[in-house]
Amino acid sequence: MLGFQPYETFNLLIETGGVDRTNTLLIAACDAYARRGKPTSPEMEQFETLAARLFPVAGAQARAKGAALLGRAETLSPLLEGLVVAHIGEDLIGFLEAAPELSEATMLDIIARYDVAAAATLARRQDLTNVVLAKLFQMNSRKVYRALADNTSIVPRGAYLSALARSAQMDHIVAESLAKRSDFDAALLAPAFFDLSDQDRVKVIHAFAHRETPLAPIKKTIEQISVANQELTRALMKLFSENRRPEVTKLLSQITGLDEVRCGQIAHDVTGASLFVVLRAFGCSAYDGLKVLIHATAHDNERSQALADFATLFGNVTADSMAYLMSAWRGEVNLLELAKPEYRPFIENSRRTPLQNTHNPIVEEAIEALARIGIKRAS
Structure with missing residues (x-):
């Protein structure tokens, strides 16, 4: 498979070769998979089985290196994404930024860990589903909300609009980001008025032009x-x-x-x-x-x-x-x-x-x- 010896030979090497041999096999297999391009369905299934056996047995450094190599692959299944996320260590943020696609299951798993830095990185992505967005908005984190406010692929309406408007009242960086967006009603930034730049203050006032408002106390x-x-x-x-x-x-x-x-x-x-x-x-x-x-x-x-x-x-x-x-x-x-x-x-x-x-x-x-x-x- 993938230019290596037959799959049965891999199994034999894993069972008899010890940790050192497993480390070598894991790194080589992940590197070969990443270089393969887009694999066929049978190839991906075989590699999933192989990787699921190699990662738990290999040493910590080999797992991190193998995950980093695997993270460069053109196509990853949710199972392989999970292995990368679980073992890539300090390179997780880089993987989340560079990955062309991420499954909803992988994103939800990362959010469930309450890793704020990783969740904030996810919040900047353009391929977020409604389920993932709902989970991100539930996180009580300024870093996550700052990333969400910067993400122009998120349409500020409904519950998302309410959450962003409330966050702007407590965090001037969120308010500044929202003030720069053409799709956000700048009038909602009124409580953060004095935290905004000169230009954005005038923008808030402009948002009240030609507009009826409720009775002011x-x-x-x-x-x-x-x-x-x-x-x-x-x-x-x-x-x-x-x-x-x-x-x-x-x-x-x-x-x-x-x-x-x-x-x-x-x-x-x-x-x-x-x-x-x-x-x-x-x-x-x-x-x-x-x-x-x-x-x-x-x-x-x-x-x-x-x-x-x-x-x-x-x-x-x-x-x-x-x-x-x-x-x-x-x-x-x-x-x-x-x-x-x-x-x-x-x-x-x-x-x-x-x-x-x-x-x-x-x-x-x-x-x-x-x-x-x-x-x-x-x-």
Whole structure:
């Protein structure tokens, strides 16, 4: 078989040759099988029988070497996969990464061991069955969930969507991975808003554009505070222009009901993303809101483009949706409700949608007005 002596001769050598001879036979047989290419059914059956006898008798080093050689074979049956996984030792991760195919039985066996590194490697594969996915999602491991979040072959819906969204709230790396995916609703990343990059924070806000949201609990707090928009924006402009951000923190804490730690993050967020959420939640218009953002942000050369983006967002996101986002920061809402049909965006993004014009008259007017006044923008 496979260029060796007849199968009966192998049996005789195993029975009479001792461990050293068995080690030699195992390595030679595994190497020959790996070089064989795609074997016929009879050849695979004979080799399965031979390997099942050789592996238990051979020494530890020979088993590991034989498994490593066997792992390079073009075709492995579930039985042979099981032998490789059982004996390959430190090379297991490499085998799981390189194997063109893995049976469901082998994957489930690896998951059952609760080998986190091996399970995380499986979670990156493109050939996962629903049964295997269900088992992986049941594992309480950050490494596994980070791998699942990176795996674009997994469609985030149903129970998988819920599990990934919950994991994003606890692990910023999962949140960052999901924010980069076009098939994941970025609105579900609202609780992880302050762990995201500048670009991804704006992406979360964009996810609320042209979208109805459930009633936000914080809306009652906003309605109970009799603060005129112009008074609010005037106060914030003055504080930001004088770089009195600790006082901005206290003011935001008084009017939003958010804790001081969160308000401190908003006050010191030089991207303006979190401040935009607050301003829009209180119903500020683009003109008034941008006057505050000009003082609060530090966009340097990209300033005009960033402000143009916010100007568009003032028109595309409602005050209620930003109030809902603020409630998500306080953990008061079940974000998975956004997956319901009535709360999905009613204008889908299209590749044919032209890029927004960066020459936004509202932005240009606000910047020119600021230059005329001569107020020094906070750094």
